[in-house]
Amino acid sequence: DSGVTQTPKHLITATGQRVTLRCSPRSGDLSVYWYQQSLDQGLQFLIQYYNGEERAKGNILERFSAQQFPDLHSELNLSSLELGDSALYFCASSVGQGGSLSSYNEQFFGPGTRLTVL
Protein backbone atom coordinates (compact mmCIF):
# COMPACT_ATOMS: atom_id res chain seq x y z
CA ASP A 1 0.00 0.00 0.00
CA SER A 2 1.59 3.25 -1.20
CA GLY A 3 -0.55 5.49 0.99
CA VAL A 4 -2.09 7.21 -2.04
CA THR A 5 -5.81 6.65 -2.37
CA GLN A 6 -7.94 7.06 -5.47
CA THR A 7 -11.68 6.97 -5.84
CA PRO A 8 -13.62 5.48 -7.45
CA LYS A 9 -11.83 2.26 -8.44
CA HIS A 10 -14.03 1.77 -11.46
CA LEU A 11 -16.19 4.15 -13.43
CA ILE A 12 -18.43 3.35 -16.35
CA THR A 13 -20.06 6.17 -18.23
CA ALA A 14 -21.31 7.19 -21.66
CA THR A 15 -19.80 9.34 -24.37
CA GLY A 16 -20.37 13.05 -23.87
CA GLN A 17 -20.56 12.77 -20.10
CA ARG A 18 -18.36 14.39 -17.45
CA VAL A 19 -16.64 12.58 -14.57
CA THR A 20 -14.45 13.53 -11.64
CA LEU A 21 -11.63 11.38 -10.32
CA ARG A 22 -10.33 12.00 -6.84
CA CYS A 23 -6.90 11.50 -5.32
CA SER A 24 -5.66 11.80 -1.75
CA PRO A 25 -1.87 12.00 -1.51
CA ARG A 26 0.29 10.44 1.19
CA SER A 27 0.36 12.39 4.40
CA GLY A 28 2.98 15.13 4.09
CA ASP A 29 3.29 14.99 0.31
CA LEU A 30 2.86 18.34 -1.42
CA SER A 31 2.97 17.24 -5.06
CA VAL A 32 0.23 15.39 -6.90
CA TYR A 33 0.66 13.97 -10.41
CA TRP A 34 -1.91 12.57 -12.82
CA TYR A 35 -1.18 9.93 -15.47
CA GLN A 36 -3.21 8.14 -18.13
CA GLN A 37 -2.46 4.57 -19.16
CA SER A 38 -4.16 3.18 -22.23
CA LEU A 39 -3.38 0.20 -24.43
CA ASP A 40 -2.52 2.24 -27.50
CA GLN A 41 -0.79 5.25 -25.89
CA GLY A 42 0.99 3.60 -22.98
CA LEU A 43 1.69 5.61 -19.83
CA GLN A 44 1.40 9.36 -20.29
CA PHE A 45 2.04 12.19 -17.86
CA LEU A 46 -0.90 14.59 -17.71
CA ILE A 47 -0.25 17.24 -15.07
CA GLN A 48 1.47 18.00 -11.75
CA TYR A 49 0.40 20.23 -8.90
CA TYR A 50 2.63 21.37 -6.08
CA ASN A 51 1.09 22.86 -2.95
CA GLY A 52 -2.00 23.96 -4.82
CA GLU A 53 -0.33 25.39 -7.90
CA GLU A 54 0.18 23.88 -11.34
CA ARG A 55 3.84 22.83 -11.65
CA ALA A 56 4.08 20.95 -14.93
CA LYS A 57 1.80 20.15 -17.82
CA GLY A 58 2.05 17.16 -20.09
CA ASN A 59 -0.25 15.75 -22.74
CA ILE A 60 -3.46 16.83 -21.08
CA LEU A 61 -6.39 17.49 -23.38
CA GLU A 62 -8.32 20.74 -23.17
CA ARG A 63 -11.40 18.70 -22.21
CA PHE A 64 -9.53 17.62 -19.07
CA SER A 65 -8.77 19.81 -16.09
CA ALA A 66 -7.37 19.30 -12.63
CA GLN A 67 -6.93 21.13 -9.40
CA GLN A 68 -5.33 20.65 -6.00
CA PHE A 69 -7.24 21.84 -2.98
CA PRO A 70 -5.94 23.45 0.24
CA ASP A 71 -6.05 20.07 2.00
CA LEU A 72 -3.79 18.84 -0.85
CA HIS A 73 -6.22 16.33 -2.33
CA SER A 74 -6.65 16.60 -6.06
CA GLU A 75 -9.39 16.08 -8.60
CA LEU A 76 -9.14 15.33 -12.30
CA ASN A 77 -12.18 16.38 -14.30
CA LEU A 78 -12.83 14.77 -17.66
CA SER A 79 -15.56 16.23 -19.81
CA SER A 80 -17.18 15.55 -23.20
CA LEU A 81 -15.92 12.01 -22.84
CA GLU A 82 -15.01 10.00 -25.92
CA LEU A 83 -14.48 6.28 -26.39
CA GLY A 84 -10.72 6.91 -26.59
CA ASP A 85 -10.68 8.30 -23.06
CA SER A 86 -11.20 4.81 -21.69
CA ALA A 87 -8.06 4.12 -19.70
CA LEU A 88 -6.52 3.59 -16.29
CA TYR A 89 -5.89 6.92 -14.57
CA PHE A 90 -3.18 6.98 -11.94
CA CYS A 91 -2.48 9.57 -9.34
CA ALA A 92 0.91 9.81 -7.65
CA SER A 93 2.33 12.00 -4.92
CA SER A 94 5.73 13.09 -3.68
CA VAL A 95 7.07 15.32 -0.97
CA GLY A 96 9.00 17.61 -3.30
CA GLN A 97 8.25 19.15 -6.65
CA GLY A 98 11.08 17.51 -8.57
CA GLY A 99 14.29 18.84 -10.00
CA SER A 100 16.91 17.32 -7.74
CA LEU A 101 18.35 14.02 -6.61
CA SER A 102 16.54 14.25 -3.31
CA SER A 103 14.46 11.27 -2.31
CA TYR A 104 11.73 13.80 -1.68
CA ASN A 105 11.00 13.59 -5.40
CA GLU A 106 10.25 9.87 -5.43
CA GLN A 107 6.68 9.38 -6.57
CA PHE A 108 4.27 6.98 -4.92
CA PHE A 109 1.43 5.80 -7.12
CA GLY A 110 -2.13 5.00 -6.18
CA PRO A 111 -3.99 1.91 -7.40
CA GLY A 112 -5.67 3.81 -10.24
CA THR A 113 -9.20 4.48 -11.45
CA ARG A 114 -10.34 2.43 -14.42
CA LEU A 115 -12.57 4.54 -16.65
CA THR A 116 -14.71 2.88 -19.28
CA VAL A 117 -16.55 5.09 -21.74
CA LEU A 118 -19.35 3.31 -23.64
Next chain:
Amino acid sequence: DAKTTQPNSMESNEEEPVHLPCNHSTISGTDYIHWYRQLPSQGPEYVIHGPTSNVNNRMASLAIAEDRKSSTLILHRATLRDAAVYYCILRDVRRTYKYIFGTGTRLKVLA
Protein backbone atom coordinates in the same frame (compact mmCIF):
# COMPACT_ATOMS: atom_id res chain seq x y z
CA ASP B 1 10.41 16.85 -26.36
CA ALA B 2 13.15 14.29 -25.96
CA LYS B 3 12.25 10.65 -26.54
CA THR B 4 13.31 7.35 -25.01
CA THR B 5 13.61 3.99 -26.79
CA GLN B 6 13.58 0.65 -24.99
CA PRO B 7 13.46 -2.98 -26.10
CA ASN B 8 9.96 -4.43 -25.86
CA SER B 9 10.98 -7.40 -23.76
CA MET B 10 13.91 -9.12 -22.08
CA GLU B 11 14.47 -12.32 -20.17
CA SER B 12 16.78 -13.04 -17.28
CA ASN B 13 17.56 -15.95 -15.02
CA GLU B 14 16.81 -15.69 -11.36
CA GLU B 15 19.69 -14.48 -9.16
CA GLU B 16 21.63 -13.13 -12.13
CA PRO B 17 22.25 -9.43 -12.85
CA VAL B 18 19.99 -7.72 -15.36
CA HIS B 19 20.97 -4.84 -17.62
CA LEU B 20 18.02 -2.92 -19.06
CA PRO B 21 19.04 -0.46 -21.80
CA CYS B 22 17.47 2.84 -22.77
CA ASN B 23 18.36 5.15 -25.63
CA HIS B 24 17.66 8.86 -25.36
CA SER B 25 19.75 10.44 -28.09
CA THR B 26 17.80 13.72 -27.97
CA ILE B 27 18.26 14.24 -24.23
CA SER B 28 18.84 17.84 -23.23
CA GLY B 29 21.16 19.19 -20.58
CA THR B 30 18.23 19.85 -18.29
CA ASP B 31 16.77 16.31 -18.41
CA TYR B 32 17.07 13.86 -15.56
CA ILE B 33 16.73 10.13 -16.25
CA HIS B 34 14.17 8.26 -14.16
CA TRP B 35 13.27 4.60 -13.99
CA TYR B 36 9.98 3.28 -12.71
CA ARG B 37 8.58 -0.21 -12.90
CA GLN B 38 5.06 -1.55 -12.97
CA LEU B 39 4.27 -4.93 -11.54
CA PRO B 40 1.22 -6.76 -12.87
CA SER B 41 -2.07 -5.10 -11.90
CA GLN B 42 -0.34 -2.40 -9.86
CA GLY B 43 0.59 1.24 -10.23
CA PRO B 44 4.17 2.10 -11.16
CA GLU B 45 6.81 2.24 -8.45
CA TYR B 46 9.99 4.26 -8.29
CA VAL B 47 13.29 2.52 -8.98
CA ILE B 48 16.01 5.15 -9.38
CA HIS B 49 16.82 8.49 -10.99
CA GLY B 50 19.71 10.82 -11.65
CA PRO B 51 21.38 13.28 -14.03
CA THR B 52 24.69 11.47 -14.34
CA SER B 53 26.16 8.08 -13.71
CA ASN B 54 26.97 6.23 -10.50
CA VAL B 55 23.61 6.48 -8.84
CA ASN B 56 22.92 3.54 -6.57
CA ASN B 57 20.24 2.48 -4.16
CA ARG B 58 19.14 -0.73 -2.49
CA MET B 59 17.12 -1.74 -5.54
CA ALA B 60 19.37 -0.92 -8.48
CA SER B 61 22.16 1.05 -10.10
CA LEU B 62 21.91 3.58 -12.91
CA ALA B 63 24.72 3.73 -15.43
CA ILE B 64 24.58 6.71 -17.79
CA ALA B 65 26.82 7.05 -20.83
CA GLU B 66 29.30 9.89 -20.82
CA ASP B 67 27.41 11.69 -23.61
CA ARG B 68 24.13 10.96 -21.76
CA LYS B 69 22.53 9.57 -24.92
CA SER B 70 21.92 6.19 -23.36
CA SER B 71 21.59 4.65 -19.94
CA THR B 72 21.32 1.23 -18.35
CA LEU B 73 19.35 0.16 -15.35
CA ILE B 74 21.16 -2.59 -13.49
CA LEU B 75 19.32 -4.95 -11.18
CA HIS B 76 22.02 -6.64 -9.14
CA ARG B 77 20.31 -10.02 -8.64
CA ALA B 78 17.01 -10.65 -10.34
CA THR B 79 14.26 -12.29 -8.34
CA LEU B 80 10.87 -13.52 -9.52
CA ARG B 81 9.37 -10.42 -7.92
CA ASP B 82 11.34 -8.22 -10.34
CA ALA B 83 9.20 -9.40 -13.26
CA ALA B 84 7.58 -6.15 -14.39
CA VAL B 85 7.47 -3.52 -17.11
CA TYR B 86 10.39 -1.11 -16.65
CA TYR B 87 9.96 2.45 -17.89
CA CYS B 88 12.80 4.77 -18.78
CA ILE B 89 11.64 8.35 -18.39
CA LEU B 90 13.11 11.77 -19.04
CA ARG B 91 12.15 14.78 -17.01
CA ASP B 92 13.11 18.36 -17.75
CA VAL B 93 14.05 19.71 -14.33
CA ARG B 94 14.62 23.33 -15.28
CA ARG B 95 11.97 24.41 -17.77
CA THR B 96 8.86 22.34 -18.46
CA TYR B 97 9.13 19.71 -15.68
CA LYS B 98 7.31 17.34 -18.03
CA TYR B 99 7.82 13.59 -17.79
CA ILE B 100 8.34 11.76 -21.10
CA PHE B 101 7.76 8.02 -20.81
CA GLY B 102 9.25 5.33 -22.99
CA THR B 103 7.16 2.35 -24.07
CA GLY B 104 8.74 0.16 -21.42
CA THR B 105 10.58 -3.16 -21.35
CA ARG B 106 8.74 -6.21 -20.09
CA LEU B 107 11.21 -8.20 -18.00
CA LYS B 108 10.61 -11.90 -17.57
CA VAL B 109 12.57 -13.65 -14.83
CA LEU B 110 13.11 -17.37 -15.24
CA ALA B 111 13.34 -19.61 -12.18
